[in-house]
Amino acid sequence: MSERPPLHTAVDLPQIIVVTGVMAAGKSTVSQLLAERFSRAVHLRGDEFRRVVVRGRVDMSPYGDPEAERQLALRHTITAHSANLYAEAGFTVVVQDLFVGATLQPFLDQLRARPLSLVMLAPDVGTVMQREAERVKVGYGDLWSIRDFDHKVRTETPHIGLWLDSSQQTPDETVEEIVARLAEARIA
Numbered sequence: 001m002s003e004r005p006p007l008h009t010a011v012d013l014p015q016i017i018v019v020t021g022v023m024a025a026g027k028s029t030v031s032q033l034l035a036e037r038f039s040r041a042v043h044l045r046g047d048e049f050r051r052v053v054v055r056g057r058v059d060m061s062p063y064g065d066p067e068a069e070r071q072l073a074l075r076h077t078i079t080a081h082s083a084n085l086y087a088e089a090g091f092t093v094v095v096q097d098l099f100v101g102a103t104l105q106p107f108l109d110q111l112r113a114r115p116l117s118l119v120m121l122a123p124d125v126g127t128v129m130q131r132e133a134e135r136v137k138v139g140y141g142d143l144w145s146i147r148d149f150d151h152k153v154r155t156e157t158p159h160i161g162l163w164l165d166s167s168q169q170t171p172d173e174t175v176e177e178i179v180a181r182l183a184e185a186r187i188a
Contacts, residue, residue: 004037006039007037007038007039007179011179011182012038012039012092013092013115014040014087014088014090014091014092014113015087015092015093015113015114015115015116015117016083016084016087016092016093016095016111016113016115016116016117017034017092017093017094017095017117017118017119017178017182017185018095018096018099018107018108018111018116018117018118018119018161019031019034019094019095019096019119019121020096020097020098020099020100020104020118020119020120020121021120021121021122021123021153022121022122022123022128022146022149022150022153023098023128023132023149024128024131024132024135024146025121025122025123025128025131025166026121026123026131026166026171026174027096027097027121028045028096029171030121030166030171030174030175030178031043031045031094031095031096033171033172033175034094034175034178034179035092035094037175037179038092040090040091040092041091041092041093041094042086042091042092042093042094043094043096044079044082044083044086044093044094044095044096045096045097046075046076046079046095046096046097046098047096047097047098049075049078049079050071050075053071057071058071060072062145062148062149072103073103073106075097076097076099076103076106076107076110077110079095079097079107080107080110080111081110083095083111083113084110084111084112084113087112087113088112088113093113099157100149100152100153100156100157101152101153101156101157102156104157104158105158108187108188111188114188115186115188116186116187116188117161117162117182117185117186117187118160118161118162118185118187119161119162119164119178119185120153120157120161120162120163120164121164121166121174122153122154122163122164122165122166123165123166123167124165124167125146125147125150126167127166127167128146128150129146132146160187161184161185161186161187162178162181162182162184162185164177164178164181
């Protein structure tokens, strides 16, 4: 990415920007590039809090598991508290994680910093299939169907913030669109 001009002061201020979407939507890459656009920024990867559990971790599956759901809620709470602390210290916090269906609003309710924005990366299923095939990390494996997970996101997740079809965009182009449309992403 070539050097970009500084962001306008109305945009480059302490805030929280939540970036979510299906697995293989480009959340990690886009969130990192987005955070790099701000003068004081943190890229907070919620999945890191999943990985710190070294024994007893139960991952989410399409079948529902109370312990997996409890651990996901704990992860989201830790992520929210961390985001609040960084924002209170004067950072723009780009939070990246899976917030799908009924898990989104409880997470957002824990975020105190304002402004608060939400970006849902929503590439089409074909693009997600291609990206999943090209990555080293496996998001779907044998448990999840890309089509079913995409359907769950689109039908069960509240349609708030900026929903962005990034299918035909490079990560840099997606970041540029997010920056240009950040006011549309604002939810609080």
